[in-house]
Amino acid sequence: MNEGESTMSVEIRIPTPLRGFTSGAAKVATSGATVGEALSELTRKYGAIQRHLFTEDGRLRNFVIVYVNDEDVRYLQREATPVKPGDVITIIPSIAGGSPGAVAYPALHRSPAPPRTATSTVQKLSPEQMRRYSRHLILPEVGLAGQRKLLASRVLLVGTGGLGSPLALYLAAAGVGTLGLVDFDTVDASNLQRQVLFGTTDVGHPKLEAAERRIRDLNPDVKVVKHDVHLSSENALDIIARYDVVVDGTDNFPTRYLVNDACVLLKKPNVYGSIYRFEGQVSVFDASRGPCYRCLYSQPPPPGLVPSCAEGGVLGLLPGLVGTLQGVEVVKLLLGKGEPLIGRLLLVDALGTTFRELKIRKDPDCVLCGPHATQKSLVDYQEFCGLGTPTILPPELEIEPEDLKSLLDQSAPITLVDVREPGEYEICRLPGSKLIPRNSLAERLGELSTSEDVVVYCKVGGRSADAVKFLQTMGFTKVRTLKGGLDAWAQRVDPSMPTY
Amino acid sequence: MRVLLFASAREAAGNRSVLRISLPPGSTLGDLLAGLRRDYPGMDRILRTARVARNGEYVPPRGEASPLDPSDEIAILPPYSGG
Numbered sequence: 001m002n003e004g005e006s007t008m009s010v011e012i013r014i015p016t017p018l019r020g021f022t023s024g025a026a027k028v029a030t031s032g033a034t035v036g037e038a039l040s041e042l043t044r045k046y047g048a049i050q051r052h053l054f055t056e057d058g059r060l061r062n063f064v065i066v067y068v069n070d071e072d073v074r075y076l077q078r079e080a081t082p083v084k085p086g087d088v089i090t091i092i093p094s095i096a097g098g099s100p101g102a103v104a105y106p107a108l109h110r111s112p113a114p115p116r117t118a119t120s121t122v123q124k125l126s127p128e129q130m131r132r133y134s135r136h137l138i139l140p141e142v143g144l145a146g147q148r149k150l151l152a153s154r155v156l157l158v159g160t161g162g163l164g165s166p167l168a169l170y171l172a173a174a175g176v177g178t179l180g181l182v183d184f185d186t187v188d189a190s191n192l193q194r195q196v197l198f199g200t201t202d203v204g205h206p207k208l209e210a211a212e213r214r215i216r217d218l219n220p221d222v223k224v225v226k227h228d229v230h231l232s233s234e235n236a237l238d239i240i241a242r243y244d245v246v247v248d249g250t251d252n253f254p255t256r257y258l259v260n261d262a263c264v265l266l267k268k269p270n271v272y273g274s275i276y277r278f279e280g281q282v283s284v285f286d287a288s289r290g291p292c293y294r295c296l297y298s299q300p301p302p303p304g305l306v307p308s309c310a311e312g313g314v315l316g317l318l319p320g321l322v323g324t325l326q327g328v329e330v331v332k333l334l335l336g337k338g339e340p341l342i343g344r345l346l347l348v349d350a351l352g353t354t355f356r357e358l359k360i361r362k363d364p365d366c367v368l369c370g371p372h373a374t375q376k377s378l379v380d381y382q383e384f385c386g387l388g389t390p391t392i393l394p395p396e397l398e399i400e401p402e403d404l405k406s407l408l409d410q411s412a413p414i415t416l417v418d419v420r421e422p423g424e425y426e427i428c429r430l431p432g433s434k435l436i437p438r439n440s441l442a443e444r445l446g447e448l449s450t451s452e453d454v455v456v457y458c459k460v461g462g463r464s465a466d467a468v469k470f471l472q473t474m475g476f477t478k479v480r481t482l483k484g485g486l487d488a489w490a491q492r493v494d495p496s497m498p499t500y
Numbered sequence: 501m502r503v504l505l506f507a508s509a510r511e512a513a514g515n516r517s518v519l520r521i522s523l524p525p526g527s528t529l530g531d532l533l534a535g536l537r538r539d540y541p542g543m544d545r546i547l548r549t550a551r552v553a554r555n556g557e558y559v560p561p562r563g564e565a566s567p568l569d570p571s572d573e574i575a576i577l578p579p580y581s582g583g
Contacts, residue, residue, distance in 0.1 A: 159583050161583050162582070162583060163583045164583070248583075249583045250581070250583045251581060251582055251583035252581055253579070253581045256581055273583070274579075274580055274581055274582060274583065275580070275582040275583065276507045276508075276580035276582050277507070279506060279507055279580075281580075296551060296558070297549065297551060297579045298561070299549055300549065300579065301546075301548075301549040301578065301579055302545070302548075302549075305508070305545055305546070305549075306507075306508055306578065306579065306580050306581065307508075308581070308582060309582040309583075312582075314582055319583070347506065347577075349506075349517075352517065356556075356575075357556070358553045358556055358557065358558060358575065358577075359556060359557045359558065360558050361557075361558065361560070363560070363561065365561065439542065439545075440542070443541050443542075
């Protein structure tokens with residue numbers, strides 16, 4: 001892993017349970033030529049750590065695992081493993097948390113005592129709250145003061161979908177006092193594969209009402225503020241101004257740029273997460289301390305280039321992973337503890353189970369947060385993302401589902417072109433149709449003839465209208481789009497067709 | 501050098517997440533990207549909005565003229581907005 005900075009020493013990374021013996025230091029610089037020498041230097045500096053790392057006869061304890069860079073020294077030369085300046089030695093603790101079982105090495109857990117707070121402040125949490133938050137209260141990084149901070153905090157979740165679900169659940173459980181939720185949707189059966197905030201009985205009901213019920217049951221300390229609106233340039237500043245931290249869990253580019261811009265203008269941290277099939281990105285954009293989303297991606301992709309979750313699919317567990325990482329960042333920001341993901345982009349790849357981190361810097365030319373910023377207010381984000389005017393076709397370029405049905409029943413010579421993605425095609429399709437995804441149409445134009453009578457369709461009619469416009473420019477004269485797409489077909493012509 | 505592909509860039513290269521590419525000495529990042537555009541038809545549209553990182557660090561805009569080293573690891577990161 002490239003650290004991007006050269007050091008002339010060997011760095012030892014100290015795990016949290018051992019920092020009580022290093023005066024809280026997370027990294028200690030040493031100058032040894034082997035792992036053993038570097039660790040001896042550490043124990044000379046911090047004597048109390050000695051017995052936690054070494055046995056009485058000076059050997060590394062068998063539950064202490066030591067890595068040099070990304071290699072376990074047990075498979076190298078153990079304590080004799082050579083190290084050179086710039087190498088990183090990591091001590092990996094065995095953490096047994098997660099269930100009420102035994103801890104791996106109780107001696108370590110006994111030592112760094114949490115700071116005791118005066119009885120007067122203790123009384124500010126009720127006995128029920130003391131019990132509910134006890135695992136937080138005994139963490140030195142949270143404690144009573146931290147828990148009271150969380151209870152007084154206000155967090156806005158933009159979108160209560162795949163990412164918003166674990167965020168809402170865990171932040172509520174953690175005792176974040178006020179959760180603002182922005183969503184105007186109702187729960188759909190296709191949400192349940194990943195949106196764990198909702199249950200089967202919630203299908204058809206407004207998401208915000210279902211979310212409020214679930215959160216109230218999970219933790220009555222949490223106040224839910226429902227913003228039953230489409231976040232827009234007109235309302236975003238007013239809504240976001242009322243919160244301490246904003247979490248971007250939305251599913252479209254216009255809202256991502258809107259959330260970013262509003263957060264930069266209001267100087268609010270924006271905890272970003274995004275998912276695609278098996279991949280995810282997480283970062284914290286706080287323009288006063290680092291880059292913003294526009295420093296990373298100054299321009300959105302053209303509409304239709306990047307499939308949404310509905311079009312491209314997404315592993316249901318992935319938003320659980322990515323949303324939970326965002327939640328961890330939120331709590332750290334609220335507590336003022338740890339090292340937030342500012343200036344770093346975490347890339348999660350669930351298929352390969354890899355986590356990569358990239359450095360992102362402030363773009364000196366960023367129109368929003370750079371030194372010569374030109375944008376001082378919100379803009380029209382539909383237009384910015386090239387979505388200003390959805391493709392509207394004249395009526396002669398559209399065909400109603402019923403009319404297509406009767407043409408097909410008469411065996412009229414029609415070429416049916418399905419411009420969705422292969423996975424969508426597998427769920428349902430019109431018999432005899434040819435699959436050419438919208439993004440491959442230009443390359444596969446040779447498979448169609450301009451003299452054919454072509455009807456293009458997709459799920460709801462957006463991609464097919466765009467495809468018809470494109471085919472017209474390529475010389476097709478008898479091309480039409482199925483109005484309302486397969487959703488309309490399933491509703492009005494063939495109710496047995498599966499929808500998704 | 502190793503080229504790591506993410507999201508739609510991965511699909512444009514036939515679902516491969518890692519490419520190993522050798523270029524003549526003195527080749528630049530721009531040369532590498534031009535080669536990807538040539539070899540994979542869908543890549544051009546993707547590279548217009550993707551960000552490129554080199555050895556774990558984002559390449560600043562206009563950084564395509566910088567010469568590459570065979571040990572470099574290049575990552576192509578298209579934006580995506582799922583949630």
